[in-house]
Amino acid sequence: MDLRIFTEPQQGASYDDLLRVAKATEDNGFDAFFRSDHFLKMGSASGLPGPTDAWVTLGALARETSRIRLGTLVTAATFRHPSVLAISVAQVDQMSGGRVDFGLGSGWYDAEHEAYGIPMPEIKERFDIYAEQLEIITGLWETPDGETFSFTGKHYQLSDAPALPKPAQSPRPPVIIGGGGKKRTPALAARFADEFNVAFVDAATGAAQFERVDAACREIGRDPSGIIRSAAQVVAVGKDDAEFARRAAAIGRETAEVKQNGLAGTVAEVVDSIGRYREATGITRLYLQVLDLSDLDHLELIASEVARQL
Incomplete structure (x- = not known):
């Protein structure tokens, strides 16, 4: 089981x-560091000191780390033109020596779009944009050196783009797709995804979505086993009940609620929860949503006591 750390900097992080x-x-042996791609806080958090740009951040972290993979859960298709995004991600992949995993979604958070004047089309049009972006970004990356890439769609048109720079990974960084849509999401995953992620859902819901993705793969003649199954869950672990309660309180969650809706409790409880979730869904990768970024002891505990039992 790969364990990845997943952060939400829009809630307040420099x-x-x-x-x-x-x-x-990296020091504690986790597989990857991921961050959300949002420009506005959610809930009652202050959001101070304000948002940080995901790909600017990851480019800097690419030079400050040496082993862990880096990526987003997930970049919104509404935020950036696909050609510009392809260039940015390829550059970060080069800067990291080929350690980027690229998560892309359709966009969903209305409030941040309104706050920053970013257009937020209705869901059907947004998915059309999303599908075109996946074609353009992967097409630019996969175009052979010396050739050009053109695309004609409803929302984007490219004419003889040089398809540069190339990412360090060939033919491209792994693409992560997620979401709960029952038709178009699995179909896009079957075409483009190297990994499919179910975020903050129970095991039965996650398993059903993975089955839809598998069916979509079979429909186009793709082997479903070629797509990694992953999940994201909030995490709050303590050496004992008191430490767990303190960590739950620090992220504004009630102990009973976070146990029901996340990976929470004592070490033994969390190991058991992960095991049951893995058995029910077949995941091989888990994103641990760490919300208290000041508590580095939390990461050390997960690495030393939870990870070694998996």
Whole structure:
């Protein structure tokens, strides 16, 4: 089981905060450091000192780390033009020596779009944009050296783009797709995904979505086993009940609620929860949503006591 650390910097984190967590992620042997791609806080958090740009952040972290993989869960298709995004991600992949995993979604958070004046089409049009972006970004990366890439769609048109720079990984960085849509999401995953992620859902819901993705793969003649199954869950672990309760309180969650809706409790409880989730869904990769970025001891505990039992 790959364990990855997943952060939500829009809730209030500077680049230096993220750097400390990324280095602790690497030092403690986790597989990857991921971050959300949002520009506005959610809920009652202050959001101070304000948002940080995901790909600017990851480019910097690429030079400050040496082993862990880096990526987003997930970049919104509404935020950036696909050609520009392809260039940015390829550059970060080069800067990291080929350690980027690229998560892309359709976008969903209305409030941040309104706050920053970013257009937020209705869901059907948004999915059309998303599908075109996946074609363009992967097409630019996979175009052979010396050739050009053109695309004609409803929302984007490219004419003889040089398809540069190339990412360090060939033919491209792994693509992560997720979400709960029952038709178009599995179909896009079957075409483009190297990994499919179910986020913050129970095991039965996750298993059903993975089955839809498998069916979509079979429909186009793709082997479903070629797509990694992953999940994201909030995490709050303590050596004992008191330490767990303190960590739950620090992220504004009730102990009973976070146990029901996340990976939470004592070490033994969390190991058991992960085991049951893995058995029910077949996941081989888990993103641990760490919300208190000041508590680096939390990462050390997960690495030393939880990870070794998996």
